Amino acid sequence: MPLLENGRLVADAWTTLDAESPLPATGAVIVPLSRLEEGLARAPGEKLGVVIPQDAEIDTLRTVLPRLSLVAVTFPIFRDGRAFSQARALREHLHFTGEIRATGKPLPDQYEFLLRCGVSTVDLPPGSDPEVWAHAHTRFRTAYQPSVLGERAEGATLRRVL
């Protein structure tokens, strides 16, 4: 599926595996949480990512996180906002600096929220118009609270310059 980063379509360097497909010995792969052990058993230099469901406890990734280059969070429907908190916990509690990818069915109207919670790429849902997402990326200039991104405060106010 098309991948969006910084409001632009980019090539996806990752292969996403389902529960059954054979695990290649080399190359960047994203495995489901159920296959994380299997993925970690590969050579330490091989890039590994994991998809976590929206109800997973982020803290369970704490010990393996240094081995992960990507964590994909899931929006089964756009109204289920748990992945916002997961992304933020990855960045702020576990200090994860790799890629956080939003998967599932987020809306372009949520793009700013995704970024401000620490998501870096979006796996665009089928039928998405990349133009609408691109527009959403630059649309707003101000927010009213601090976020993961640590944006500059405007003077002493709560406002942040996006």
Added chain:
Amino acid sequence: MPDTIPAPALPVGHYGYDQVDRAFLADRVEQFRDQVARRIAGTLSEDEFKPLRLMNGLYLQLHAYMLRIAIPYGVLDSRQMRELAHIARTYDRDYGHFTTRQNLQFNWIKLEDTPDILARLADVDMHAIQTSGNCIRNVTCDQFAGAAKDELVDPRVHAEILRQWSTLHPEFTFLPRKFKIAISGSPNDRVAARFHDIGLVAKPAPDGGTQFDVFVGGGMGRTPIVGVHLRDDLPEEDLLAYLEAMVRVYNEYGRRDNIYKARIKILVQALGTEGYRQKVDAEFAAMNRARYRLPPETVAAIRARFGTPDLHAPDDAPAQLDRARRAEPAFDRWVRTNTHPHRAPGYISAVISLKPAGGIPGDATSAQMDLIADLADRYAFGEIRVTHMQNLVLGHVRQDELHAVWQALRGADLASANIGLIGDIIACPGLDYCSLANARSIPIAQKLSARFASPELQETIGPIEIKISGCINACGHHHAGHIGILGVDKKGEEYFQLTLGGSPGSDASVGQILGPALPEDATVDAIARLVDAYLVHRTGDERFLDTYRRLGATLFKDAVYATA
């Protein structure tokens, strides 16, 4: 003093927008204009459009679109009130409805008009953002904030901080369910803090700053619960960080499988107070506290955007008020029932009743709105407050000018002397507007207020709160009514179930069901008998609620069902 007070540079009583705030709002209005255009052109389906319109307060009701406009912490200025009047005249049926969340609803809006209405609102620094959806809704506040004699801390600056912080919050805009916060700065709870998802009570800290009592997990709906007391010492600088922790725990663990079990009250009950507190504390401990700290400079910067009233009454203002009261018993009664003591000498807060006998609770015509705006300019620093009881307040009125205010209100059917009395009924919109309702709440409210129209009778009966909901979702707060009335559907007929003993205040309690539901045409008579029974059994000036608490339900049950 001149007759009219010159408009101050900053609005009295609420935060004054600057260019950055206005640009933000303009961007959001344009975003919604695009979305409406896409919907009208058909490129957005109703399913796709629904969450977007809800983010802008636009509901589809039984007969038309309803637009709910945010009035942050219930304070607006005369310029904003006139704009609401203009919108009522131009785009609706010449009236608006003030709500229990201190907002305003227009019930007859056309979809294609909404972008223009939102643009007009933005011109006066108003919007409809987060008046619906599973996000943090309009923060409600004590209607006498900054004026009340019994207040310890003016909570409006903190209410504004919460408004800004929760506005399009990146993490908390898709919560399991809607989220309501109330804040007060008085030990006498006028905001129903214990019936909110989060209730905050500001008070002075030992170090001279501000700290907060924190209540969590209160609510009404299908599962009425009085909130639990989580903290009594939350420091101001941790206000936002701690609320982030509280809401994050809810976002992560709140139920999403059942809409009726998705509010934070269900989570707090499931985890227990200690279990919830532990999770919040762990979250709080793990946070980047420097990033989320609320420094005193930020509080000061936001406070600096509030206009403050210059309160100087003539020395003889109280004496003038006394003379006017002695001269005119009807005015004297209105002062007794519709005013609240002010912290400043010679001032008083006046409540404008939107509950005329036989009227619809909370409705105001455009002409009434214009008149109230004029009165606010002339007598109250241009400031108007909306109460969660669906009335309006002029917070700072000089006592020597109160009689003139009353006379003007009386001429517009706005001087019913019934605040806190049996005519001061809360009613949800009910089946007259709402697609969820089982029954019509408004006609019951109208019949009750007509039945008890006499101001003498109302004052004799004394403080009593009747609250009416047209369905179990409890938008009319019936669980917190001294007398609660719940509309139910019995085989296609509208019936009404009575609950007694609820209270929204510092002595919060959930009302108990009295007995079988009554048919619509028997409900008003039954309540009249119930009130008669109270008058027979009360001692001294005991409130209805206290008589009920002292004597229990039996005698009221007998009175209600005697001839039913």
